[in-house]
Amino acid sequence: MRNIRVIARLDIKNNYLIKGIHLEGLRKVGDPHEFSKKYYNQNIDEILYMDAVASLYGRNSLLDLIKRVSRDVFIPLTVGGGIRSIHDATEILRSGADKIAINTAAIKDPSLIESLSKRFGAQCIVLSVEAKRKSDHTWEAMTDNGREHSGLDVIDWVREACTLGAGEVLVTSIDNEGTRKGFDVELMRQVSTSVTVPIIASGGFGKNQDLVDVVKIADVNAVSIAHDLHYAKTTIDEVKNYAIENGINLRRNIL
Amino acid sequence: MKFKIREIDYSKYVGDKDLEAYYGLPSEVKFCRNCVISNQRPNSTQEYKNKMGVKKSTIHFDDEGVCDACRVAEAKRTTIDWQERERELEELCSKFRRNDGQYDCIVPGSGGKDSVYTSHVLKYKYKMNPLTVTWAPHMYTDWGWKNFQNWIHVGGFDNQLNTPNGHIHRLLTRLAVENLFHPFQPFFFGQKALAPKLACLLNIPLIFYGENEAEYGNPITTHNSPLQNQEYYAFKESEELYLAGTSVRELQDEYGLSKNDLLPYMPADPMLLKKNKVQVHYLGYYLKWHPQSCYYYSVENAGFQASPERNLGTYSKYASLDDKIDDFHFYTTFLKFGIGRATYDASQEIRSQDIERDEGVALVNRFDGEYPHRFEKEVFQYLSINKEEFGRLADLFESPIMTNEYFTNLCEHHRSPHLWKYDNGKWALRHRVTNL
Amino acid sequence: MKVYLIDYGMGNLLSIENAFTKCGAEIEYIKEPIAPEKINHLILPGVGAFADGMEELSKRGFTPFLKEYFRLQKPLIGICLGMQMLFDSSSEFGEHSGLGFIPGKVLEIPNTDSGGHIYKRPFIGWSELNHPNPSKTHFSRPILKDVPINSSMYFVHSYYATETNPDHLVAYTTYGDAIIPAIVQKDLTVGCQFHPEKSAAAGLQIIKNFLTF
Numbered sequence: 001m002r003n004i005r006v007i008a009r010l011d012i013k014n015n016y017l018i019k020g021i022h023l024e025g026l027r028k029v030g031d032p033h034e035f036s037k038k039y040y041n042q043n044i045d046e047i048l049y050m051d052a053v054a055s056l057y058g059r060n061s062l063l064d065l066i067k068r069v070s071r072d073v074f075i076p077l078t079v080g081g082g083i084r085s086i087h088d089a090t091e092i093l094r095s096g097a098d099k100i101a102i103n104t105a106a107i108k109d110p111s112l113i114e115s116l117s118k119r120f121g122a123q124c125i126v127l128s129v130e131a132k133r134k135s136d137h138t139w140e141a142m143t144d145n146g147r148e149h150s151g152l153d154v155i156d157w158v159r160e161a162c163t164l165g166a167g168e169v170l171v172t173s174i175d176n177e178g179t180r181k182g183f184d185v186e187l188m189r190q191v192s193t194s195v196t197v198p199i200i201a202s203g204g205f206g207k208n209q210d211l212v213d214v215v216k217i218a219d220v221n222a223v224s225i226a227h228d229l230h231y232a233k234t235t236i237d238e239v240k241n242y243a244i245e246n247g248i249n250l251r252r253n254i255l
Numbered sequence: 256m257k258f259k260i261r262e263i264d265y266s267k268y269v270g271d272k273d274l275e276a277y278y279g280l281p282s283e284v285k286f287c288r289n290c291v292i293s294n295q296r297p298n299s300t301q302e303y304k305n306k307m308g309v310k311k312s313t314i315h316f317d318d319e320g321v322c323d324a325c326r327v328a329e330a331k332r333t334t335i336d337w338q339e340r341e342r343e344l345e346e347l348c349s350k351f352r353r354n355d356g357q358y359d360c361i362v363p364g365s366g367g368k369d370s371v372y373t374s375h376v377l378k379y380k381y382k383m384n385p386l387t388v389t390w391a392p393h394m395y396t397d398w399g400w401k402n403f404q405n406w407i408h409v410g411g412f413d414n415q416l417n418t419p420n421g422h423i424h425r426l427l428t429r430l431a432v433e434n435l436f437h438p439f440q441p442f443f444f445g446q447k448a449l450a451p452k453l454a455c456l457l458n459i460p461l462i463f464y465g466e467n468e469a470e471y472g473n474p475i476t477t478h479n480s481p482l483q484n485q486e487y488y489a490f491k492e493s494e495e496l497y498l499a500g501t502s503v504r505e506l507q508d509e510y511g512l513s514k515n516d517l518l519p520y521m522p523a524d525p526m527l528l529k530k531n532k533v534q535v536h537y538l539g540y541y542l543k544w545h546p547q548s549c550y551y552y553s554v555e556n557a558g559f560q561a562s563p564e565r566n567l568g569t570y571s572k573y574a575s576l577d578d579k580i581d582d583f584h585f586y587t588t589f590l591k592f593g594i595g596r597a598t599y600d601a602s603q604e605i606r607s608q609d610i611e612r613d614e615g616v617a618l619v620n621r622f623d624g625e626y627p628h629r630f631e632k633e634v635f636q637y638l639s640i641n642k643e644e645f646g647r648l649a650d651l652f653e654s655p656i657m658t659n660e661y662f663t664n665l666c667e668h669h670r671s672p673h674l675w676k677y678d679n680g681k682w683a684l685r686h687r688v689t690n691l
Numbered sequence: 692m693k694v695y696l697i698d699y700g701m702g703n704l705l706s707i708e709n710a711f712t713k714c715g716a717e718i719e720y721i722k723e724p725i726a727p728e729k730i731n732h733l734i735l736p737g738v739g740a741f742a743d744g745m746e747e748l749s750k751r752g753f754t755p756f757l758k759e760y761f762r763l764q765k766p767l768i769g770i771c772l773g774m775q776m777l778f779d780s781s782s783e784f785g786e787h788s789g790l791g792f793i794p795g796k797v798l799e800i801p802n803t804d805s806g807g808h809i810y811k812r813p814f815i816g817w818s819e820l821n822h823p824n825p826s827k828t829h830f831s832r833p834i835l836k837d838v839p840i841n842s843s844m845y846f847v848h849s850y851y852a853t854e855t856n857p858d859h860l861v862a863y864t865t866y867g868d869a870i871i872p873a874i875v876q877k878d879l880t881v882g883c884q885f886h887p888e889k890s891a892a893a894g895l896q897i898i899k900n901f902l903t904f
Contacts, residue, residue, distance in 0.1 A: 023561075027547065045816075070706060071712075072713075074706075074889060075891050076889050123848075168815060174563075196802070197811060251843040
């Protein structure tokens, strides 16, 4: 077990930090740049920016935000949402992002994963999966911010994507996200045991124990938190200290 | 046989001169400068008088090209004194609140975000004792049913579900489609009239709906009153009443339906309403309405879940998701008025300041008018008036079974030439909303 | 203070520029060699495969340039793939020669330990810096001035340096049973396996320290 990473997830629409539920709703929270600086100073390990409407509007608008944030925030930044081509990825990486996350475009054309991975390296390519529960033990991968069916089983799709060169997998449970009822641990466990690349669990964090549960039971490598940080239901310190007390290795702030 | 394949005169749709405008719609098509609705948007119709040939009254645009609904939204932000309005609500509640365990108000709804919000806030914040009443959708979606149950069991409410005889409901729906191309009309009757009728029967005179239709385009003056226009749910018996575009007399004499069959669709009796002092209020008059906030509220308080997939014809997942016939309702409005579901949703979200106008334009052009294929099979089955189930009523239809061919014919028949052009076997809207 | 950054088409240069700028330096990109005498601080970045990296350097004429710069004994920092190329060779996608500035061989990180536990690759995450001498309580070498022992740094890699000279090992981290050289240094040439520009305040401190060389 390595140090588990705690990642702040920021869903963005038009330069606003927003927070939805079940990947729906545009409730504004505030200025994403300010929130990014705040989390950086509070010792967050990584920040994930998802453009919540890029697929819908057919445009990318995070470039400016990333350029600004990367001047103040010196931890890994991942950007996802509406990335459709090598050109899109290049622009985003050139603007200061370290990793890109893709979903819709990859499902439509899986060879894109291969091209991106060859061009930028697998460690730069995060497969983003929006998982909707279909039965007790199966999930479907959705696209377009949780709106369209792909017909693909999540586990099968993740396996395929990793052989094509995805270096990490971000798994978001649509059923749990925004509800604070805990992660979909079974989903995370199944994904984690099917591939050898690191897994980031996303969707449903509502109390500090949730991190401990999903790490211990599903063996994920990173955990993404949104609602509870944005609405100050907990702090990064609280989350990390609780995890450490419960036997989880995390990066501590010594400096 | 009354209902046959209609002949379509395609020449009406060619060229761009002297185009006929059906339904009495304005011949010139304009789009609001603030949201993306067009001037073809029909205002709420008096459904009890609705039959073929009735002229629609449509949304009003002012001299600046801004629609009434946007002006209402503006007033909500700038001129309405919401503190004062809330005070009025508290006064109203104090007047009707009962402390003897009996219900003191009725909240009609389906367990969607609006009725969840309305009932929850009245019960838990304003300490009323609501009875929620539901007029069943034509065909529940799985998630719609789940949300309805969660409303009751997670939100914590008493509920009375009223489901009309499916047989009659299907017949009326088919007739509404034939006569008016309006599959949702039978739902509207119950949605509006059930609560006032129950108010009389159960002696609960106060009724709360969600927001006023003026927020979506009905004449702006109607926004100044907390009360719903009685015309929507009551009707003077002396006038000729129409259901599904057919007079009640005809339904009884020629279709063989009985008074019993039609009872659920009857409007409330104005005399009885007066005697029982029934009042129908919009909670949206007293509390500033924001649909997306109702969504969040419903999730956080009553286990509401967004649709697991995008609603067809639009981009959203949180509104109007419990009836499989919904897709067809919006598709028919798209064909008749050139306005699809995305236009309605985007216009609402623009007025609510959730999205920008140019985003609305992109969404409308991407999603409006999507063919409702996801529940097509079930809906066609629903609309089929076959011999086995309906006996001789099947003889009224050249095509008792609803087929693709017959439905397509209906679609073509209802496209208004001033909105649609027909070119090389393809239909296209003459006017699409664009950025300013 | 001007710091030169080699742009050979591989690596997230903007992050490095932002971090060095934050530390008070002025970054100048060089896409082809310039006179080494002009340079006082040089950065060799890199993300991607070893063979590609060496080839891209070679294509643009950077190999002799770097050898000359190294001969002049001036401050050089190699980051991630940039550090790996400072060594003799790598076995990534076949045997390839590196710049040979620092003795060592680059091999793939084992993905299991002796107990059979799985260690995912690439190794992505934060890991603590350990002093090669377990009895020490703080780092004394200038590159790690004011960086507390056990500070976490951000690593992203699948290959690591082996057979290094103990004198060159400044700090290491562990992954499974593997001892991963995190910082190596020979004279004024420093290698960072992790990304100091992505390692928050502790990483920025390392950059500041390098600028004092």
